[in-house]
Amino acid sequence: ELAALNEPLDQLRMAELRRLGRDYGLTSMDLTDESNRAALLESLYLEDKDWSRLQPLFDGGVPHQVLNARKHTEESLIIAGAGAFGAVTIATNMAGRGVDIKLGGELNEALLSKVNRVLAKYSQEDPYNMTMPERLEAVKNLQVDLEEEEEQTALDTFVRYMEDMAKVRELGGLHVIGSERHEARRIDNQLRGRAGRQGDPGSSRFYLSLEDDLMRMFGGEQLESMLSRFKIDENMPIEMNMINKLVEQAQTRVEGSNFDVRKHLLEYDDVLNTQRKRIYQERDKIFTKEDLHDDVSEMLQTELRNRVETGLTDTEGPWKLLAFLEEIQPSINTNFGNYPSFTFQTVMDKLADADSAETLKNSILKLAKQTVEVENEHIQAGAVELFDHQEQNLKTQIASSEDTLDAYLESLDPEEKHDYQSELSAILGSTVKLGPKEIQTLQEDPRSLKKPLTEILHSSLTLNVARRLLMTLERRFGEKWSLKPADLANLPFSELRAQLSEQISSSLSRRTERLFGENPEVARDLDSNQGLLEEALEDDDALLKLLQLTTQGKHIGFDERTHKREMRTHSRLNYVFVIADEIGRQSAEVLSNRILEHLHNAEQKLAEIFGAHEWSQLLLNELKLSGLPEKTRSALNAELGDSVWQKVVDQSIPDIEDELAERIQNVMGNQTQNRIYRDLLLRTITESWVEYLTKMEALRVSISMESYAQRDPLVQYKRQASTMFSDLLSEVRQGVISYMFRYRPVKPAEAEGETTQNKANASISKKKKRKRH
Numbered sequence: 044e045l046a047a048l049n050e051p052l053d054q055l056r057m058a059e060l061r062r063l064g065r066d067y068g069l070t071s072m073d074l075t076d077e078s079n080r081a082a083l084l085e086s087l088y089l090e091d092k093d094w095s096r097l098q099p100l101f102d103g104g105v106p107h108q109v110l111n112a113r114k115h116t117e118e119s120l121i122i123a124g125a126g127a128f129g130a131v132t133i134a135t136n137m138a139g140r141g142v143d144i145k146l147g148g149e150l151n152e153a154l155l156s157k158v159n160r161v162l163a164k165y166s167q168e169d170p171y172n173m174t175m176p177e178r179l180e181a182v183k184n185l186q187v188d189l190e191e192e193e194e195q196t197a198l199d200t201f202v203r204y205m206e207d208m209a210k211v212r213e214l215g216g217l218h219v220i221g222s223e224r225h226e227a228r229r230i231d232n233q234l235r236g237r238a239g240r241q242g243d244p245g246s247s248r249f250y251l252s253l254e255d256d257l258m259r260m261f262g263g264e265q266l267e268s269m270l271s272r273f274k275i276d277e278n279m280p281i282e283m284n285m286i287n288k289l290v291e292q293a294q295t296r297v298e299g300s301n302f303d304v305r306k307h308l309l310e311y312d313d314v315l316n317t318q319r320k321r322i323y324q325e326r327d328k329i330f331t332k333e334d335l336h337d338d339v340s341e342m343l344q345t346e347l348r349n350r351v352e353t354g355l356t357d358t359e360g361p362w363k364l365l366a367f368l369e370e371i372q373p374s375i376n377t378n379f380g381n382y383p384s385f386t387f388q389t390v391m392d393k394l395a396d397a398d399s400a401e402t403l404k405n406s407i408l409k410l411a412k413q414t415v416e417v418e419n420e421h422i423q424a425g426a427v428e429l430f431d432h433q434e435q436n437l438k439t440q441i442a443s444s445e446d447t448l449d450a451y452l453e454s455l456d457p458e459e460k461h462d463y464q465s466e467l468s469a470i471l472g473s474t475v476k477l478g479p480k481e482i483q484t485l486q487e488d489p490r491s492l493k494k495p496l497t498e499i500l501h502s503s504l505t506l507n508v509a510r511r512l513l514m515t516l517e518r519r520f521g522e523k524w525s526l527k528p529a530d531l532a533n534l535p536f537s538e539l540r541a542q543l544s545e546q547i548s549s550s551l552s553r554r555t556e557r558l559f560g561e562n563p564e565v566a567r568d569l570d571s572n573q574g575l576l577e578e579a580l581e582d583d584d585a586l587l588k589l590l591q592l593t594t595q596g597k598h599i600g601f602d603e604r605t606h607k608r609e610m611r612t613h614s615r616l617n618y619v620f621v622i623a624d625e626i627g628r629q630s631a632e633v634l635s636n637r638i639l640e641h642l643h644n645a646e647q648k649l650a651e652i653f654g655a656h657e658w659s660q661l662l663l664n665e666l667k668l669s670g671l672p673e674k675t676r677s678a679l680n681a682e683l684g685d686s687v688w689q690k691v692v693d694q695s696i697p698d699i700e701d702e703l704a705e706r707i708q709n710v711m712g713n714q715t716q717n718r719i720y721r722d723l724l725l726r727t728i729t730e731s732w733v734e735y736l737t738k739m740e741a742l743r744v745s746i747s748m749e750s751y752a753q754r755d756p757l758v759q760y761k762r763q764a765s766t767m768f769s770d771l772l773s774e775v776r777q778g779v780i781s782y783m784f785r786y787r788p789v790k791p792a793e794a795e796g797e798t799t800q801n802k803a804n805a806s807i808s809k810k811k812k813r814k815r816h
Contacts, residue, residue, distance in 0.1 A: 107131035123149035128207035147208030216244030361623035506532035654712025656788035727778035
């Protein structure tokens with residue numbers, strides 16, 4: 044019946060208030076009317092003497108303090124004053140607050156000190172050893188005229204405080220009202236414990252609604268049925284042990300549920316913490332370890348052996364393995380040195396027996412022709428697989444579309460309006476034009492048009508396949524063929540396949556003729572580089588350059604943007620095809636050792652290049668070894684020894700002996716490479732770890748769904764987390780080895796240093812030139 048009052052003051056409706064007043068015997072809303080005052084006191088079970096306390100409620104509400112998280116600076120003062128006479132404190136949560144609530148409120152320490160000084164001045168007793176009641180008695184018995192007004196004010200305030208304390212005790216002390224029961228019994232007990240502390244009087248009363256979350260989820264229906272069975276008035280306080288036990292049982296169940304949540308949360312966190320420790324240990328090692336070459340080499344060895352074992356078990360494995368090697372370690376071409384990729388190195392090994400320029404030329408032509416023949420076979424085999432795949436897709440699409448067409452023709456109702464052209468065009472995938480005769484036939488006998496519609500369907504789907512195949516093959520060969528998709532669409536797929544296969548063979552033949560025919564491109568390019576052929580007999584760098592020359596061709600193209608002719612470079616052959624056939628016949632152990640040896644040599648070559656670059660910078664800028672970073676100086680000191688290091692540290696760079704300069708360059712190169720490895724490892728681990736944490740959070744959110752499949756979510760979380768962490772480590776390895784061979788020295792930006800740079804390069808080239816074996 045008080046529901047009308049559960050609104051903000053500015054939203055209370057006067058009509059509802061008048062109706063409520065009539066129910067309680069009020070004749071009007073005027074509280075100055077004696078009859079209204081008597082009816083109101085009777086309804087509230089109060090006496091006439093209580094009107095003075097009730098009047099402020101109607102005039103301006105109940106004075107109170109609100110304690111919440113926004114008043115944390117005033118928290119202690121609000122709690123300390125909560126025990127004052129007539130004080131009302133509304134708090135979101137009073138449990139666990141760190142200030143005692145004293146009956147009568149908190150007495151100011153300064154005031155108490157002043158009272159003690161007055162008693163010490165005018166009384167014969169020691170006030171500092173008195174209890175509060177004894178101090179009050181001493182103040183009342185004080186029969187002297189005080190010298191200062193402040194002293195009298197302090198004593199009067201102290202007396203009022205003690206009288207208020209006595210009133211609070213007489214009225215029953217602190218009364219705690221709980222608006223609901225907490226999920227944890229401990230919180231309720233702490234709240235009750237606010238009243239009746241240290242022997243003070245006090246009481247508490249909790250109000251419970253069956254619509255509270257606690258009762259709604261745990262035990263509400265059982266308690267509601269019990270109250271209905273016993274016909275208990277909702278306004279009557281319930282103090283039955285049975286109901287109290289039901290509430291405590293609900294709280295116990297919530298506490299158990301929360302405990303399980305916290306326990307499982309810790310178990311989930313333990314999984315991630317173990318992985319976090321592993322990652323942080325690796326990062327700490329990267330920060331503190333001086334030389335990281337062994338760690339990177341171990342990653343490289345682990346990843347390569349896995350790749351080789353997988354690659355040799357698949358027919359396409361050797362091609363994929365060589366593509367992977369070309370990606371992580373392409374050929375190195377710098378001013379300070381060159382080093383071939385694994386594919387080029389294997390080709391160079393095949394040409395090692397050539398003893399003359401003519402022999403080398405013929406060997407290269409033979410190997411290049413063999414490469415093109417193997418590549419042609421690979422292209423034709425790939426075309427067969429492409430045709431088979433497209434034919435199967437076409438059959439599936441035709442069968443599905445025919446079923447859709449049959450269902451459409453069967454469902455046509457002559458009495459309904461249809462946009463036959465649009466509907467059939469959507470089903471057939473092609474624009475359909477229908478005349479009045481065809482539309483009439485669809486209305487009268489739609490099945491009679493199935494055959495012509497099916498032919499349109501076949502032609503439309505075949506046209507899409509022909510267009511897709513023709514576009515793919517023309518892009519692959521870089522040619523514009525004379526075949527038209529519309530002409531191929533009307534052919535059976537076997538004839539379409541035959542025509543495309545014939546065109547592929549023709550394109551491959553033209554390519555072979557262009558490269559090795561009467562006016563062969565490859566031989567012509569080799570003849571025009573006779574000097575490089577002669578040099579390649581002795582120098583591996585020249586041979587690498589010669590082989591790279593055979594793989595690239597040039598042709599005149601037309602720039603659609605500028606409308607000008609331009610010289611373009613294209614790939615005319617790839618030695619991967621002939622090398623893949625060779626490595627596919629080797630054992631995993633032999634091939635792994637061979638690849639690892641090549642990559643370790645590439646790593647050493649890069650270190651030499653970095654060292655040569657650092658040396659050239661010293662020459663270019665006319666610096667000395669004393670200007671190097673501290674770690675590099677320490678490494679040089681350890682490598683050369685104290686006596687040699689002290690000799691060369693302040694020596695001019697051009698004056699250092701060649702043999703000693705080579706040792707210095709090796710140390711500087713290793714130091715530069717080590718810095719690169721450290722940055723690469725840290726960046727790769729950090730990026731992968733951040734992404735991994737996001738994936739793990741998504742897994743933890745979704746793993747609860749495993750319970751629907753009768754599987755323990757925690758067990759599944761641990762299993763999937765283990766798999767994901769293994770993938771993370773593999774991802775880190777791949778990220779490191781994908782970039783470790785791609786770093787190159789930065790070219791100097793100063794043009795005026797060109798002469799000095801050329802001298803430095805010449806000096807380095809003289810000392811570092813690789814001879815063929």
